[in-house]
Amino acid sequence: MKGKEFVSTRNPCKLCAPLGASIAFRGIEGCIPLVHGSQGCSTYIRRYGISHFREPIDIASSNFTESSAIFGGGENLKNAIANVSKQYEPKAIGIASTCLSETMGENIPMYLSQYEASRKGESGGPAIFYASTPSYSGTHMDGFHQAVFAAVKAFAGKPDENGENVQAACDDQPPADARKKINILSGFVSTEDLREIRDIVESFGADCILVPDYSESLDGSSWETYQKLPEGGTKIADIRNMNRAAGTISFDVSAREDRRAGLWLEKEFGVPCAPLYLPVGIEQTDKFFDELSRISGNPVPEKWTKTRGRLIDAYIDGHKYCSGKRAIVYGEEDFVLALSAFLDEIGITPVVAATGAKNPQFAHCLAAASPNSREAPVVADDSDFETVLSIAQDMKADLIIGNSKGYHLARNLKLPLVRAGFPVHDRMGGQRILHLGYRGTLSLFDSVCNALMQAKQESAESGWTYI
Amino acid sequence: MIGILEERKLQVFENGKDSYGIECGKSSAAGSVSQRACVFCGSRVVLYPIADALHLIHGPIGCAAYTWDIRGSMSSGPELHRMSFSTDLQEREVVYGGEKKLYAALTELIAEYRPKAAFVYSTCIVGLIGDDVESVCRRVERETGIRVLPVHSEGFKGTKKDGYKAACDAVFKLMGTDDETPVSPFSINILGEFNLAGETWIIKDYYRRMGIEVVSCITGDGRVDEIARAHRAKLNVVQCSGSMTSLAKTMKDEYGIPFIRVSYFGIEDMTKALYDVAARFDDELITRNTIDLVSDEVGRLLPRLEKYRANLIGKKAAIYVGGSFKSFSLVKALRHLGMETVVVGSQTGSAEDYEYLKEITKEGTIICDDTNPLELSSFILNKGADLLIGGVKERPIAYKMGIAFCDHNHERKEALAGYEGMINFAREVHDSVTSPVWKFSPARIRARISPDQGGAI
Ligand code: SF4
Ligand code: SF4
Secondary structure (H helix, E strand, O other): OOOOOOOOEEOEOOOOHHHHHHHHHHOEOOEEEEEEOOHHHHHHHHHHHHHHHOOOOOOEEOOOOHHHHHHOOHHHHHHHHHHHHHHHOOOEEEEEEOHHHHHOOOOHHHHHHHHHHHOOOOOOOOEEEEEOOOHHHOOHHHHHHHHHHHHHHHHHOOOOOOOOOHHHHHOOOOOOOOOOEEEEEOOOOOHHHHHHHHHHHHHOOOEEEEEOOOOOOOOOOOOOOOOOOOOOOEOHHHHHHHHHOOEEEEOOOOOOHHHOHHHHHHHHHOOOEEEOOOOOOHHHHHHHHHHHHHHHOOOOOHHHHHHHHHHHHHHHHHHHHHOOOEEEEEOOHHHHHHHHHHHHHOOOEEEEEEOOOOOHHHHHHHHHHOOOOOOOOEEEOOOEHHHHHHHHOOOOOOEEEEOHHHHHHHHHHOOOEEEOOOOOOOOOOHHHOOOOHHHHHHHHHHHHHHHHHHHHHHHOOOOOOOO | OOOOOHHHHHHEEEOOOOOOOOOOOOOOOOOOOOOOOOHHHHHHHHHOOEOOEEEEEEOOHHHHHHHOOOOOOOOOOOOHHHOOEEOOOOHHHHHHOOHHHHHHHHHHHHHHHOOOEEEEEEOHHHHHHOOOHHHHHHHHHHHHOOEEEEEEOOOOOOOHHHHHHHHHHHHHHHOOOOOOOOOOOOEEEEEEEOOOOOHHHHHHHHHHHHOOEEEEEEEOOEOHHHHHOHHHOOEEEEOOHHHHHHHHHHHHHHHOOOEEEOOOOOHHHHHHHHHHHHHHHOOHHHHHHHHHHHHHHHHHHHHHHHHHHHHHOOOEEEEEEOOHHHHHHHHHHHHHOOOEEEEEEEOOOOHHHHHHHHHHOOOOOEEEEOOOHHHHHHHHHHHOOOEEEEOOOOHHHHHHOOOEEEEOOOOOOOOOOHHHHHHHHHHHHHHHHOOHHHHHOHHHHHHHHOHHHOOOO
16 A cells, blocks of 8 residues: 655655754743754754744854864854853753764763853853754654753753752742642644643643743744843743652653653652643543643633533534544644544544654554544654655545645645644644644634535535535 | 844944945854855755756755745746655664665656756765765766766855855756757846746746747756756846856856846846847847837836835835845835835845945945844844845744835745836735734834834844
């Protein structure tokens, strides 16, 4: 069924690691991403991010030249840190390596300690942390998880032998009435999703430490003056406190174990971690709510019970449009898993589930995600859009769900494309599509039904007004 | 005003106030958020529109993923250029070398897509691991019988300009391999027109009406076979001189084809382009055709511009584009709309370019080389610009500061060249500048309340 395998990638269904890292860094308050390598990478990442988020995304680069590629980029990195600190006055600098600097074997931690040593005596200055993100061994999602992990480790880690860790300074006594907080590792979701998660957690009467949180920094209001680093983002002080939270919920089931900050917090500090699927669909959202209820000790607030009720009502109203339909889903692993579970729940069989990442967990997680489907989906990890197209040709699918990059697929197969995920750069509002929770599910459900209804209308000879 | 990085002080100039020569052509300061890309970017954007060629990017996935469909570059036929092919190097190739994978990728892709030629772009990492791309290309060329051209575009080995040069070298290698069909004595190549939104077709139509044969357009709506016979044309007409002058020079040295520089943006420059070409041929019929064409087009254009102009008079514009040649035309085109340029800069301008900009702009105009978002936003506010002309990376800067925007770069979907393009340009600028939404912009409101603090950041 799967056509000839190609050695080359033809229309990639993935991006490179520093992109994921840069987005995650932008979700930390006052943090500027600094990509260590040549200039093109950071400029391309900016351009790409800008077309989805429609916001300025300043990402610095250490701007390798030929000689830095030969003699090492230490000087570039140190100058870059100094320059970017001067110009942007950031609270933190998140450094991501590139293929180039990784291949050269750049010892970034060493450069950083040299830099620190060179400014002994000077106080202040941004906190600097680093994520290793070579793209030849992972996708933008690996970069994303790696960056979140790096931030958590840097700020919530144990003080080092000198007791000098940044964490120590902030570890003052919590106020006596401090409520226990809940860590949420959100995964790569939309800005509206982030806001929704926060709303949900807070509605349980709990405080939420959401990492990363680019809901404002990458989807803010119009400005009065130019902001070097837009407001918003997880506060570093909050990240410091993650190691004594009541629990962690992490939406990263498909990520590599050694990149999951939640598991690390559990191991190092005993903060219990519940890895969940992204809460799309009733079943997965229920699990999220149950977990919140358990950790916070509070029942599910009534407003959500009502929303859930409306969602069920909508499912029933719309079930005939969906039942027996077949869908193609692609994108980041966790995203595809969540969407597949949701589709399965509304009677649509995900017949193709594809991702650009090479991920051994993927097939396994997917099988668990779609128990109702009569037919097992073709699971295509390490895939690209041309491969998806060749698989999809004879799948008799009815619709496609995924990011804008599937546009050619949709055009080729003459199928409706429900846009979701990242990037959505050919529609307005792509950055704030709501996918998560009962409300997100409801809006996805409506979009799916409407796409199917429109397709039916358009293909019907006489046209229908009531459908 | 924000602090300009020490290294960059001489790259920013205020007309009438400063007196030094603007520094340019140097690499961006480490840690700056430059709007520039890399060598690879330069090569890729130049070769992009060759639609019947295979474009294979040798490196890890990012470079290919980010340039997939980055240019609209329309084609009247094949669309192979709009696919993104990459060897997607993985750890093992980084360690053991990527030649095998490159060979396998090329062979399978050529068999599958049967392109007329193939370009292989080397990205940063390939330069570092030292793959012998040349020999792989030669081997595949031998085995498949099509031209397989390496493009040396390792990102760190210079600037975007070096990428242009690498692209020109590759294109040049295609020339001289055609079937020798003769061309008209009145024939040209169009260089540096990329058909982003169908402009090539507009320009080609003008030349056709003048009685001139266009042998090839390099590279807009490009075809390998046309490029192969480009060396037969009698004149090269170079737009976007930054990217194409090196090719024009090589063609002059090797084939004795003279070249002239033109720009197709704005009324004067468009008209001058046509007249300059006509003058080169010194033929009565062509001259008459050209006069007719110009008077016809301009005659129709001017009244149509009027309604836009009426609302734009007195507004101020900022320009930040890739190539400086384009900025000259834009300064003039804006003048036709009654607008004055108060900030102008480019990623890759030369010293002479900046001198020329000093001449054609007014006192107080800021001229800058390789700027960044912080500077640009501060210049815009400081000079009270109503409009920014730039590319996708500049767009959010304009919008956040509450000013209008016109995309004049890779991703635009409006044809802005030629007389028709001038109308589109006017309409786009007009529609953005006069939109009622700006009245809600906090930055705008603030500027209105305190005009003298407009630029204080
Ligand atoms: S890796 Fe090199 S060639 Fe690719 S985008 Fe980055 S700088 Fe450019
Ligand atoms: S070199 Fe690596 S990090 Fe840079 S753009 Fe290419 S894939 Fe991404």
